[in-house]
Each structure stands twice: as structure tokens, then as C-alpha cells.
Amino acid sequence: MSDLTEAALPAAIDLAIDDSGMAAFYRGMTVPERRTMVACALGYALDGLDFTIYTLVLGTVISLWHVDRGPAGLTVSATLVCSAFGGWMAGYVSLRASRSSRSFARCSASALAESGPRRQH
Numbered sequence: 001m002s003d004l005t006e007a008a009l010p011a012a013i014d015l016a017i018d019d020s021g022m023a024a025f026y027r028g029m030t031v032p033e034r035r036t037m038v039a040c041a042l043g044y045a046l047d048g049l050d051f052t053i054y055t056l057v058l059g060t061v062i063s064l065w066h067v068d069r070g071p072a073g074l075t076v077s078a079t080l081v082c083s084a085f086g087g088w089m090a091g092y093v094s095l096r097a098s099r100s101s102r103s104f105a106r107c108s109a110s111a112l113a114e115s116g117p118r119r120q121h
Contacts, residue, residue, distance in 0.1 A: 051079060 029037065055076060062072050
């Protein structure tokens with residue numbers, strides 16, 4: 001009878017824990033990688049926040065400044081298109097600048113020259 005009771009019990013099932021989620025991905029990062037991840041996430045959140053606030057405030061702008069809905073909607077669409085275009089251009093410029101240090105030096109020199117004092121003509 002002891003053989004029957006042992007056979008009736010299910011065998012222990014060895015379950016491997018699937019550790020492929022976002023937490024495992026984050027745990028596998030080094031400290032600089034984590035900081036970069038957090039900075040990118042915050043930048044992405046702030047980028048979405050300004051557009052969200054714009055659409056929430058748009059109703060008030062329409063009523064206070066007596067703007068028609070058509071032009072107001074056009075500004076929202078233009079904001080989205082220009083944001084996408086600016087992202088593409090910034091990615092292209094950063095890709096080109098990262099490929100050669102001369103491009104980076106040119107961009108830096110140009111930025112410094114533009115931020116200098118202006119002459120009065």
C-alpha cells in the first residue's frame with residue numbers, strides 16, 4: 001500500500017522563474033547606465049508634458065483670446081509635426097557630429113560664437 005500512496009502524490013515541479021522583465025533589465029545595468037536611463041525617461045516625460053499642457057490650456061486660450069477652433073487645431077498639428085521634424089534633425093546632427101570630432105568642434109565653436117557679445121552697427 002505504501003507504493004500506491006507515493007504514486008498518487010504529484011512530483012515536485014521545478015519552476016524556473018522567468019527573469020526577463022523590466023526589473024531584471026534595470027538590475028543588470030551599471031550605475032552610469034541607470035543614470036542615463038533615468039535621464040532619458042525624464043526627458044521623454046517632460047517632452048510629452050509640454051504638449052499635454054498645451055492641449056489642456058488650448059480651451060482656455062480659445063475662450064479668452066477669441067481664437068477660432070480651426071487655427072487653434074492647426075497650431076496643435078503644427079506643434080506635433082515640428083516636434084517630430086526637430087527630433088529627426090537633432091538625431092541626424094548628433095549622428096553626424098559623433099562620427100567625427102571635427103564636426104563636434106565646429107558645432108561647439110559656432111555655438112560659442114553665437115553666444116558671445118553682439119556688436120552694435
